Amino acid sequence: xxxxxxxxxxxxxxxxxxxxxxxxxxxxxxxxxxxxxxxxxxxxxxxxxxxxxxxxxxxxxxxxxxxxxxxxxxxxxxxxxxxxxxxxxxxxxxxxxxxxxxxxxxxxxxxxxxxxxxxxxxxxxxxxxxxxxxxxxxxxxxxxxxxxxxxxxxxxxxxxxxxxxxxxxxxxxxxxxxxxxxxxxxxxxxxxxxxxxxxxxxxxxxxxxxxxxxxxxxxxxxxxxxxxxxxxxxxxxxxxxxxxxxxxxxxxxxxxxxxxxxxxxxxxxxxxxxxxxxxxxxxxxxxxxxxxxxxxxxxxxxxxxxxxxxxxxxxxxxxxxxxxxxxxxxxxxxxxxxxxxxxxxxxxxxxxxxxxxxxxxxxxxxxxxxxxxxxxxxxxxxxxxxxxxxxxxxxxxxxxxxxxxxxxxxxxxxxxxxxxxxxxxxxxxxxxxxxxxxxxxxxxxxxxxxxxxxxxxxxx
Amino acid sequence: xxxxxxxxxxxxxxxxxxxxxxxxxxxxxxxxxxxxxxxxxxxxxxxxxxxxxxxxxxxxxxxxxxxxxxxxxxxxxxxxxxxxxxxxxxxxxxxxxxxxxxxxxxxxxxxxxxxxxxxxxxxxxxxxxxxxxxxxxxxxxxxxxxxxxxxxxxxxxxxxxxxxxxxxxxxxxxxxxxxxxxxxxxxxxxxxxxxxxxxxxxxxxxxxxxxxxxxxxxxxxxxxxxxxxxxxxxxxxxxxxxxxxxxxxxxxxxxxxxxxxxxxxxxxxxxxxxxxxxxxxxxxxxxxxxxxxxxxxxxxxxxxxxxxxxxxxxxxxxxxxxxxxxxxxxxxxxxxxxxxxxxxxxxxxxxxxxxxxxxxxxxxxxxxxxxxxxxxxxxxxxxxxxxxxxxxxxxxxxxxxxxxxxxxxxxxxxxxxxxxxxxxxxxxxxxxxxxxxxx
Numbered sequence: 024x025x026x027x028x029x030x031x032x033x034x035x036x037x038x039x040x041x042x043x044x045x046x047x048x049x050x051x052x053x054x055x056x057x058x059x060x061x062x063x064x065x066x067x068x069x070x071x072x073x074x075x076x077x078x079x080x081x082x083x084x085x086x087x088x089x090x091x092x093x094x095x096x097x098x099x100x101x102x103x104x105x106x107x108x109x110x111x112x113x114x115x116x117x118x119x120x121x122x123x124x125x126x127x128x129x130x131x132x133x134x135x136x137x138x139x140x141x142x143x144x145x146x147x148x149x150x151x152x153x154x155x156x157x158x159x160x161x162x163x164x165x166x167x168x169x170x171x172x173x174x175x176x177x178x179x180x181x182x183x184x185x186x187x188x189x190x191x192x193x194x195x196x197x198x199x200x201x202x203x204x205x206x207x208x209x210x211x212x213x214x215x216x217x218x219x220x221x222x223x224x225x226x227x228x229x230x231x232x233x234x235x236x237x238x239x240x241x242x243x244x245x246x247x248x249x250x251x252x253x254x255x256x257x258x259x260x261x262x263x264x265x266x267x268x269x270x271x272x273x274x275x276x277x278x279x280x281x282x283x284x285x286x287x288x289x290x291x292x293x294x295x296x297x298x299x300x301x302x303x304x305x306x307x308x309x310x311x312x313x314x315x316x317x318x319x320x321x322x323x324x325x326x327x328x329x330x331x332x333x334x335x336x337x338x339x340x341x342x343x344x345x346x347x348x349x350x351x352x353x354x355x356x357x358x359x360x361x362x363x364x365x366x367x368x369x370x371x372x373x374x375x376x377x378x379x380x381x382x383x384x385x386x387x388x389x390x391x392x393x394x395x396x397x398x399x400x401x402x403x404x405x406x407x408x409x410x411x412x413x414x415x416x417x418x419x420x421x422x423x424x425x426x427x428x429x430x431x432x433x434x435x436x437x438x439x440x441x442x443x444x445x446x447x448x449x450x451x452x453x454x455x456x457x458x459x460x461x462x463x464x465x466x467x468x469x470x471x472x473x474x475x476x477x478x479x480x481x482x483x
Numbered sequence: 484x485x486x487x488x489x490x491x492x493x494x495x496x497x498x499x500x501x502x503x504x505x506x507x508x509x510x511x512x513x514x515x516x517x518x519x520x521x522x523x524x525x526x527x528x529x530x531x532x533x534x535x536x537x538x539x540x541x542x543x544x545x546x547x548x549x550x551x552x553x554x555x556x557x558x559x560x561x562x563x564x565x566x567x568x569x570x571x572x573x574x575x576x577x578x579x580x581x582x583x584x585x586x587x588x589x590x591x592x593x594x595x596x597x598x599x600x601x602x603x604x605x606x607x608x609x610x611x612x613x614x615x616x617x618x619x620x621x622x623x624x625x626x627x628x629x630x631x632x633x634x635x636x637x638x639x640x641x642x643x644x645x646x647x648x649x650x651x652x653x654x655x656x657x658x659x660x661x662x663x664x665x666x667x668x669x670x671x672x673x674x675x676x677x678x679x680x681x682x683x684x685x686x687x688x689x690x691x692x693x694x695x696x697x698x699x700x701x702x703x704x705x706x707x708x709x710x711x712x713x714x715x716x717x718x719x720x721x722x723x724x725x726x727x728x729x730x731x732x733x734x735x736x737x738x739x740x741x742x743x744x745x746x747x748x749x750x751x752x753x754x755x756x757x758x759x760x761x762x763x764x765x766x767x768x769x770x771x772x773x774x775x776x777x778x779x780x781x782x783x784x785x786x787x788x789x790x791x792x793x794x795x796x797x798x799x800x801x802x803x804x805x806x807x808x809x810x811x812x813x814x815x816x817x818x819x820x821x822x823x824x825x826x827x828x829x830x831x832x833x834x835x836x837x838x839x840x841x842x843x844x845x846x847x848x849x850x851x852x853x854x855x856x857x858x859x860x861x862x863x864x865x866x867x868x869x870x871x872x873x874x875x876x877x878x879x880x881x882x883x884x885x886x887x888x889x890x891x892x893x894x895x896x897x898x899x900x901x902x903x904x905x906x907x908x909x910x911x912x913x914x915x916x917x918x919x920x921x922x
Binding site: 165327346356357358378390393444449 | 575608787792
């Protein structure tokens with residue numbers, strides 16, 4: 024039995040044992056299943072645009088056909104099916120929807136009041152059992168402003184105060200009264216881990232572990248040892264099959280369930296880590312316990328170990344130019360992203376970690392591209408766009424469904440007023456699964472979360 | 484370029500900066516020059532710099548032979564960027580204790596807290612921002628952040644000074660150029676939790692100062708007891724009430740800005756609004772009172788209950804109403820270099836391009852009363868200028884040459900050295916062996 028099918032069997036059994044079973048077509052490990060349904064769409068042909076496909080290709084005078092919520096065709100001379108909406112995008116650019124691999128929208132929403140601050144369970148160094156989705160406030164106005172910046176999907180992560188912060192959730196950027204209504208169908212879960220200063224700054228002063236980076240690594244390894252034992256206990260019980268005695272069924276532990284799922288390869292590890300030497304340490308920890316780090320986040324010193332990241336096929340999600348706000352960010356440089364990208368098998372991601380930055384990921388990618396070009400690289404927009412589309416999609420495990428403009432994928436598409444690598448360009452139209460969710464020229468096609476409603480309009 | 488020639492180039496440019504500014508004669512030839520001064524914009528203009536000052540500028544200048552020329556074809560020249568709200572020189576690493584000097588967790592000095600003495604012109608932040616075109620900055624004290632609990636401190640953050648980002652001697656352009664006060668929600672942290680408490684304490688301090696000033700000269704030095712604030716702070720407030728010292732109020736909510744306007748009117752304060760997320764709501768009143776606003780135009784989220792009206796076209800609305808604006812990101816000194824990106828975003832949301840460029844160059848100088856309000860590239864003015872690879876508000880544009888007080892600056896920073904030592908790792912030796920020698 025492969026680890027994955029074993030896990031599915033395990034979770035199916037657990038659900039049987041612990042409560043009503045879900046529909047058998049639903050992923051069994053989703054007690055909080057996605058209820059997302061694409062909004063109404065119509066067949067749309069975008070033509071005469073400069074198209075960046077996200078696969079590295081640029082098509083001048085290009086066209087993209089959106090049909091039944093999917094990308095139907097991408098090319099030059101596409102004809103519009105009967106009844107299709109035709110958008111003449113002359114002078115404008117088309118890209119895949121922007122994807123942010125590191126957002127706290129919903130869990131650290133606007134307004135930034137303590138009552139809505141639900142992004143970090145700072146009560147212990149290992150809170151792997153908490154899920155960011157249970158802290159998501161779907162009324163965060165930041166979702167709307169991110170949509171106006173072309174963002175169609177994002178990974179919402181817990182904060183970084185803990186060695187294991189909990190599970191992250193991938194959302195489609197659609198308005199909904201529940202987070203389940205935003206949940207990206209079938210996207211793998213994420214585990215947020217954190218290196219460095221934050222855990223020791225939070226726990227050390229109270230003389231709790233970790234007090235040092237030594238304590239950090241002690242904490243990771245101790246937890247993985249526990250998770251191995253937990254996984255093996257379940258495996259032994261499951262291996263008995265029909266002969267297993269329900270009375271012997273191991274007790275579920277939400278924290279270890281998350282960690283065991285990482286060891287089985289079902290949850291992707293997103294590891295907050297700034298320093299190059301610490302990333303190397305984390306790769307060794309991952310090797311010791313047989314799991315994979317999917318992406319290092321922030322990774323301000325990734326440029327110092329770009330080859331090592333490439334060899335291990337680990338992505339790095341980075342800011343274009345943030346530096347110096349804490350000691351482990353002191354060596355930040357503008358060329359970080361370009362240098363990670365240039366390495367063999369390099370997987371560079373521009374992330375935001377910020378409700379303002381997420382609105383301008385295109386500009387952040389532009390700055391990183393320009394810095395790389397100044398350093399003698401030749402990075403073109405058709406390549407750099409991958410840092411905010413295909414590469415984050417890859418790290419979130421959704422590249423087979425979105426992140427590029429390829430036939431059959433979700434029609435998550437942005438029409439920009441001009442070159443998206445210009446400060447002056449804005450997202451004109453944003454499509455998610457083919458539905459026009461945002462139109463800069465049509466106030467009625469611009470969502471407004473409840474919190475923004477009825478304050479200024481009725482008090483002017 | 485291999486590692487060693489890069490290092491050699493860095494050494495040469497470091498050496499160049501050490502030449503006295505006065506010895507340099509520079510001509511930038513054939514560039515698009517946005518003077519933001521009397522000459523407006525020159526296409527294919529030439530800028531001549533001598534003895535630290537702008538000697539001449541015009542479309543057709545004859546350039547003497549003993550001048551260092553910089554080819555300006557396809558380049559854009561502007562005055563240097565001016566960060567109107569920074570902690571440059573008083574902050575190294577925000578989360579490292581002992582490297583931050585712009586916040587006073589004590590109410591002892593109050594308005595008399597003068598940040599000037601703490602400014603370190605050799606801060607790592609200064610070259611990193613200088614090589615990207617930042618030539619001047621207001622070093623502004625702030626009231627301590629009430630992030631987790633209310634710290635000791637004062638609604639009077641203290642006095643800030645305008646500095647030049649070079650050279651390391653004589654870098655203070657205008658000491659104690661403004662007094663910073665904190666109103667609104669943050670100010671209330673220091674006055675018992677109510678905005679009205681903040682306004683009350685501010686009023687008490689101003690009234691006490693006025694009463695003290697009315698005393699006969701002989702009694703002023705001795706008659707101290709019973710006042711709300713100590714004598715050095717009263718002396719500062721006296722300057723503020725004479726209009727000599729502008730008062731920067733950090734405040735967002737429209738009603739709080741209105742209260743500040745009323746107080747300024749009553750006590751003769753020369754008010755400047757910083758933050759101002761809702762300033763657009765009372766733009767006409769601000770214009771009428773000739774009160775400038777320093778804002779971050781990308782602050783478009785209702786981050787708290789005093790910024791519910793935040794919107795991305797605030798800068799455009801204020802400018803259209805006739806308010807003098809500067810664009811800055813308060814408290815983001817490491818990224819002072821990004822104020823031009825903020826200005827570009829304001830353009831994307833309706834601010835005219837010229838006004839946006841002015842908001843990050845000459846307007847801060849006007850707001851803080853430098854040079855009698857005359858700033859920009861004009862003959863006789865001190866020569867701070869930047870040669871850009873293109874539109875300075877565009878994110879893909881780079882600063883190529885930075886001139887401060889008539890001296891061409893090194894384009895080396897700690898960050899460029901880090902880049903260079905890791906960019907070329909072909910050699911057998913660790914990166915640690917790639918570095919310029921100390922001067």
